[in-house]
Amino acid sequence: MRVTLCAATYNRPDGLGRLLAAVAALQLQEPVNLSVAVVIVDNSPDRNARAVVEAAATDFPWPLHYVSESRRGITFARNAALQKAAELSSDAVVFIDDDEYPDAGWLEALLRRQRISGAAVVLGAVRPVFPDGTPGWIISGRFFETHRFEDGAELDDAHTANVLIDLSSLHRHGLVFDNRYALTGGEDTMLFQALLDAGERIVYAADAVVFETVPQSRANLEWLMKRWYRTGNIEAALFLRGHEGSSWRPLGNCLRGLLRIAAGGGLFLASLLVLGLGRRERIVRPLYTVCRGVGILASTLGRNYSEYREIHGT
Incomplete structure (x- = not known):
């Protein structure tokens, strides 16, 4: 071999x-x-x-x-x-x-x-x-x-x-x-x-x-949210893959994005109310769903995050 x-x-x-x-x-x-x-x-x-x-x-x-x-x-x-x-x-x-x-x-x-x-x-x-x-x-x-x-x-x-x-x-x-x-x-x-x-x-x-x-430039909330946004971009592209001519798929993507934003936003607010700022990792986690939903919406509208334009680490 x-x-x-x-x-x-x-x-x-x-x-x-x-x-x-x-x-x-x-x-x-x-x-x-x-x-x-x-x-x-x-x-x-x-x-x-x-x-x-x-x-x-x-x-x-x-x-x-x-x-x-x-x-x-x-x-x-x-x-x-x-x-x-x-x-x-x-x-x-x-x-x-x-x-x-x-x-x-x-x-x-x-x-x-x-x-x-x-x-x-x-x-x-x-x-x-x-x-x-x-x-x-x-x-x-x-x-x-x-x-x-x-x-x-x-x-x-x-x-x-x-x-x-x-x-x-x-x-x-x-x-x-x-x-x-x-x-x-x-x-x-x-x-x-x-x-x-x-x-x-x-x-x-x-x-x-x-x-x-993991460099310092990635070990922060801003970079995590960009990565989660990109995850939504990819998820939107997967949903459309092979169905580019379908008229309902973009609408379906938008609905999926909105649902994630609503669900993640609700969990974020609930975590903030219950936990305050004491367990930041628990409060931040619902933002994954929010950012992914925004990424789905944005990608459906033609806006994607170009992660490989940036270089992190040496």
């Missing part, structure tokens, strides 16, 4: 160096038929990740490839990674982000779950690592934690922060990341939904853990 580990990067030299060091330290019981390669796609027109990759390549345990993709946007970078993996005749591609680093047993756990399940997609766990000075309510509220499931559970969604994808499944269904979501994100949600619609399976590998470094 030929596996290619891929990460897109944009002006995060510290994060990229940390990622490559952790990948080099992976503990992998390599069977005779396993071949591993690593691909870093630099999405900066300045190609400033090249020096980091070349420095790491001198004693890297596997082939390390640098790819430049100057067209700005996460979809262009990830499609460039898929293309390079295909050129390397890979059977599977594994995506991880440049602000993450893997546990030593990460790749082994993904591969083991794929061998057992035969699924087209295997999703791993993402755990946040917060900087000093992060507000306690951010940590206790678990706003940056991904959902956890039983090992081997079948899922109805996935993301590219920690995932293995069988390339033959993508090729069989003619799928790549949709460039309409280059700056907004949500392209991974669309891709995995298309795979599910085509009859493929997504399973969870509980032991395949990566750690996400």
Whole structure:
């Protein structure tokens, strides 16, 4: 089996160096038929990740490839990674982000779950690592934690922060990341939904853990509300997907958005009245529903949040 580990990067030299060091330290019981390669796609027109990759390549345990993709946007970078993996005749591609680093047993756990399940997609766990000075309510509220499931559970969604994808499944269904979501994100949600619609399976590998470094610029309510708003944008796009010509779908989206705003707003006011400001994480949580509703409405009217125009962390 030929596996290619891929990460897109944009002006995060510290994060990229940390990622490559952790990948080099992976503990992998390599069977005779396993071949591993690593691909870093630099999405900066300045190609400033090249020096980091070349420095790491001198004693890297596997082939390390640098790819430049100057067209700005996460979809262009990830499609460039898929293309390079295909050129390397890979059977599977594994995506991880440049602000993450893997546990030593990460790749082994993904591969083991794929061998057992035969699924087209295997999703791993993402755990946040917060900087000093992060507000306690951010940590206790678990706003940056991904959902956890039983090992081997079948899922109805996935993301590219920690995932293995069988390339033959993508090729069989003619799928790549949709460039309409280059700056907004949500392209991974669309891709995995298309795979599910085509009859493929997504399973969870509980032991395949990566750690996400959360910068101070994200560990705050303003950023959380932007992320939740974007979640609504993606939900609206999913609802309209494949039904763009339907006249009632946009109206349905608006109603869904309004219902979420009303429900979340009511819960927010109730929490504020009952709890005051004593349990901020409990008061903030209903704002997820409010922001998601606003995001649904805004996206239906053609206004989406371009998250990938901003860079967080180094």
